[in-house]
Amino acid sequence: MKKCEVGGQAVIEGVMMRGSKGQATAVRTPDKEIKIEFKKIIPITKKYKFLNIPFIRGIFVLLDSLITGINTLNYSASFFEDEDEIESKFEIWLKNKFGDKSNDLIIGATMILSFFIAIGLFVALPTGIASLFNMRLTMPAIALNLIEAIIRIAILLIYMYSISKMEDIYRVFxxxxxxxxxxxxxxSGEELTVENVRKFGRFHPRCGTNFLFLIMFVSIIIFSFTGWGGFFERLILRIVLIPFVSGITYELIRWLGKNDNKLSKIIAYPGLKLQELTTKEPDDDQIEVAIAALMSAEGIKPKEKTIGDLLDIGSKILKAEDIDTYMLDAQLLLCNVLAKDKVYIITNREKEVSAKDEKEYLNLIEKRKGKMPIKYILGETEFMGLDFDIEEGVLIPRGDTEILVEEVLSVIGEDDEIEICDLCSGSGAIGISIASYRKKIRVDEIDFYNIPEKITKKNIVKHGLEDRVIFIKSDLLSEAIKEEKKYSIIVSNPPYIKAYEIDNLMDDVKKYEPHTALDGGDDGLIFYRRIIKESKYVLKEKGLLAFEIGHDQGEDVSELMKEAGFSNIKLVKDLAGLDRVLLGYFKY
Incomplete structure (x- = not known):
């Protein structure tokens, strides 16, 4: 293994690393991005040469590390602050009084408070308990110091175990x-990739946990030479000896980091075992953050990933979410980002992808991971051999709906000049498809909501049909009735899912597709009743009303149409043999 002076600490949702080029803190923000703060920092013992004296430099390194640790914790916490949180009167007073230095004062006060809590918990309390043994039993000083050390270690273990059960602390670990x-x-000289890092152990001899344990170990030896006086005498003596104990421990840690012999392994063993409490197995996202911090601290430029790398990453993420089309979706999303076709990305797996495109791609993968339909992410879909723009707020046209379009096209001649209404138009796919294949008809696209209006108008322009297709914003046929319009055909794919069934739909549908385009009321027939009733006012003699219907609605909708005077009713099944389309002619 190569010599390495890199060290660091875990922070809130991130890692700080100190390396040869400086200090880098990488944090995974709430929006899943990795933010890195890099500082060119000179260690205090290098900045001030006179502090770099063996057995003395340890206390200065410790203080420097504490200040750095609090600063990096503050930096990481800043990404998770509640914007609505109101500053206390004391914080406001501090800012007004000391300005930019107010934060330094808070850090200083935090360090002093932490010091006194640590003294109370790990020095005063163990010394006090050990004194009880001396009151009841006459014991030599070395035995009392050993009891004190055991109590101190027990308190440390209980403390570490307790905080490891807290969810936020567990993530820090x-x-x-x-x-x-x-x-x-x-x-080890291996490339810093998630796969490579994952196979290494998480217990390191130069860890701060080792430092804590070794401080206790060294203190046992040193305090054994101080005898066993009164409580306050011992307390003051232990506080005074902290720099000396820290200095020896620091040199011991440095020695452990440079040696791998039997003695070093024996000395490091208890501290390594203690790391079972203070470290936990990370997930891939956390490893990625640690790698980013280390590479920045060492001045290593990240290697750009290839098309193959990104396809593998994307496929793996989507497969873990049980998305059946994980491989195809990963390919389509990368095609979208690179503006290339599928053949290109399959045959150019070794091509490198820019960091900007990588970030954009992984953002899209995250959306698909959350079960957002791939067509919403891509912003387009194919229907009847035509390309349509779509977005959340309009229903994604299905292949089954093409049966409805084909049935309507079958009753329109190539040269027919008739008026058609596409009711509940959504993206406008039905009406625009009919107008695209019958060059002399005119189509009114009708919907009640703003997003369908925006998308339908975009698709009208996209297909160059502005002279024959228009959008009308209306609550079903109310505007057409008001304007006394007459249509030869009304075609509609209205909401027809029973209200109570919506929660049972796939996540892709119920979480993202508009419920206004799905919810057909308690029995799924509310829109059929209204459309059939209103259509009688706008259909021409022998006008056609064509519906897409649910798989179990053929009989019910047929009865509604018969009762309203429709005849020659035709039920068409889909490729699965289920009821899909219903057509009927109106007679005055």
Whole structure:
């Protein structure tokens, strides 16, 4: 393994690394991006040479690390602050009084408070408990110091175990594991990839957890020479000796990091076991953050991923979400980002992709991972051999609906000059398709909502049909009735799903497609009743009313049409043999 001075710490949803080029803190923000703050920092012992004296430099390195740790924690926490959180009167007073220095004062106060809490918990309390043993039993000083050390270690273990059960701390410990695994991978000279990092262990001899344990180990030896006086005498003596204990421990940690012999393994073993509490196995996203921090701290430029890399990553993410079309979806999304066809990306897997395109692609993968329909992500779909723009707010045209269009086209001659209404138009796919294949007809696209209006108008222009197809915003046929319009054909794919069944639909549908285009009321027939009733006012003599229907609605909708005076009613099934289209002619 190569020599490596990289070290770091876990922060809130991120990792800080110190390397040869500087200090980098990488944080996974709430929107899933990795933000990196890089600082060119000179360690205090290099900045001030007189502090770099063995057995003394340790306390200065420790203080420097504490300040850095609090600053990086503040940086990571800034991404998760509640914007609605109101500052306290004390915070406002501090800012008004000290300006930009107010944050430094808070950090300083935090360090002092933390110091006194640590002294109370890990020095005063163990010393006090050990004193009880001395009151009841006459014991030598070395035995009392050993009891004190055991109590201190027990308190540390209980503390570590307790906080590891907190969800937020558990995630910090996962990032701690990611930090160690990344450093191990780097020290081994392997390329810093998620796959490579994942196979390394998470227990590192230069860890701060080791430092904590070794401080206790060193303190046992040193305090054994101080005898066992009164409580306050011992307390003050232990506080005074903290710099000395820290200095020796620091040199011991440096030695452990440079040696891999039997003695070093024996000394490091307890601290490594303690890391079972303070580190947890990270997930791939957390490893990715740790890699980003390490590479930035060491000045390593990230290698651009290839088309093949991104396809593999995208497919893996989508497959883990049980998306059946994971491979095809990954390909289509990359085609969209690179503005290339599928043949290109399949035959050019070794081509590198820019960081900008990689980021855009992974954002699209995240959307698909959340079960957003691929066609909404791409913003287009194919229907009747034509391309249509779509977005959330309009129903995605289905292949089954092509049966409805084909049935209507079958009753329109090539030279017929008739007026058609596409009711509940959505994207306008039905009416525009009919107008595209029958060059002399005119079509009114009718819908009640703003997004269908916007998308239908875009698709009218896209297919160059502005002279024969118009959009009318209307609550079903109310505007047509008001304007006394007359149509030869009304074609409609209205909402027809029973209200209580919507929650049972696939996530792709119920989470993203507009419920206004799905919900047909309690029995699924509410729109059929209204359309059949209103159509009688706008259909010409022997005018055709053509519906798409649900698989179990053929009989019910047929009865509604018969009762309203429609005849020659025809039921058409889809390729699965299910009821799909219903047509009937109106007679005055």
């Amino acid at each position: 996962q990032y701690h594991g990611a930090e160690h695994k990344s450093i191990f991978c780097y020290e």
